Amino acid sequence: MKGTPLADRVRPETFDEVLGQRHLLGPGCPIQKQIEKGKLFSMILFGPPGSGKTTIARLFAKKFSAEFVSFSAATSGIAEIKKFMSKAQERKKLYNTDTIIFIDEIHRFNKAQQDAFLPYVEKGTIILIGATTENPSFELNSSLLSRVKVYVVRPLSFEDMKKIIQRALTSQKGLGNRFKLSPEALDFLANISDGDARVALNALELCTLSAKDNYIDLKTAEDVVQKKALKYDKKGEEHYNLISALHKSLRGSDPDAGLYWLARMLEGGEDPLYIARRLVRFAVEDIGEADPQALVVAIAAKEAVEFIGRPEGDLALAECVVYLAKAVKSNKIYLAYEAAKEDALKTLAEPVPLHIRNAPTPLMKKLGYGKGYKYPHDYPDAKVEQEYMPENLKGKKYLKDE
Structure with a gap:
């Protein structure tokens, strides 16, 4: 053993x-x-x-x-x-x-x-x-x-984690009652391990190497784990508060605040891929066509995190955060799509105009599918006046500057 x-x-x-x-x-x-x-x-x-x-x-x-x-x-x-x-x-x-x-x-x-x-x-x-x-x-x-x-298989609860740590302390296969753990250190190890028994037990084992007189107090546990018990709950209110703070900092074009909230989440144990997904969303929702390269940067950051993991991948997220904060902002596409979605939900039964329907069979052509369609490439600059909206939405515009 x-x-x-x-x-x-x-x-x-x-x-x-x-x-x-x-x-x-x-x-x-x-x-x-x-x-x-x-x-x-x-x-x-x-x-x-x-x-x-x-x-x-x-x-x-x-x-x-x-x-x-x-x-x-x-x-x-x-x-x-x-x-x-x-x-x-x-x-x-x-x-x-x-x-x-x-x-x-x-x-x-x-x-x-x-x-x-x-x-x-x-x-x-x-x-x-x-x-x-x-x-x-x-x-x-x-x-x-x-x-x-x-x-x-359900996540281990805080109480489960404490029992697992205590069992390791007392079991003859484990530490055999050779070490004592303060209640504060026990709570800290159970909390910081986020329901992962192996993480908790590995941390406990490291603590035994630094324990004075075979006693592990809170400071010893914190020093060994090398991070404080952050006020962060990945499933609770603080989780949403922090991602909101990051999102609003980027929308407000503040790269320094963006970096701070990013670090708070990563060091608190947030899944870096969750952050990457939110950055991709921000790139399309708050920047959009004002800087199409923002989406490329966000996707690249996500792929970098998937490829190299933590902690190296943290810098890819940091680079993305700075780029998105400094980029020109526009929510024009977001608002346009929301308006189009609202109309689509109200007109789900509206038929597709005959002239822009596909006509792969003779019967469909006989029924008028595709009849009267003007092929844009047959016209100068590939532009031609033609209605593409359904009957009840003719002339409707969603992009406000179009």
Whole structure:
């Protein structure tokens, strides 16, 4: 066990030790019911980092005495998948032993990689357990989803986090009561970890290296984590207050305030991709055609964050914030589209004028589809007077300066 991270040493060994997931593992609940029936089945575990997805998969394999094979979708390809499948087939044939293939970050697999599992799942060659932090409905193939059960693994609560830290302090597999943690330090570690048990336990382990007389107080914990407990709740009011402050600073052309609010969010634990998406929205909503390059910069910042992650990606967001703050502002397109949308919702049954309809068949041409349409390229400067609006909106203008 020496050299094994604390988070792995104190990993739950039974389903009863898993915190925060009673809706799945409690008496009469979905996974527990399947276990009682002695039935192996493939599943997708959808939930935030550090909530127990890997632990549940390992315990599932342990309960059924199945071979457990784990690999990451971020680093594995189809060749490696096929190698695992071949070994699973051989194991089943020779020893009648089931193989559970656990795939972390399964959403990172492309369609072809996901499809590679289908025949093996259908034949029962393997039991597939995938873990993802992304919504399976959007990230996984429908063909794969139809062959597995999807379970939501809930975020660990503040109280759950405190129990996990306290268990690590007292467990003989963990710190064996060799260290004491002040109540303030306990609350700090539970809060700063944002529901991620591994983050909390890694932080606790680092604290033991700096503890004086085996006592960990709040200052020690803050110094080790290297950031204060910021007043920031990613799902509460402060989350919306801060993104509003950033948005309004950029709209007001204040790059310094924009940089400050950006740093507040990033250092408070906000998802950088959430910020990137809001910057893209700002580029089209508050700048628009006044500076079309703003959207290019915002998209580039998003792609940079996806490509290199944090902390390097923070500078891409900072560069974008400064550009957007300094750019010329215009909400003309935003207002024009809102007005067009309002009319569209009121006139959903309004027919498309015959002359601008597509006419791919002789019958449609006979009915007048496309008749009288003037092809702009047949006219000087590719411009021709022609009505494109439906009958009840003829002459309507949405762009105010047009």
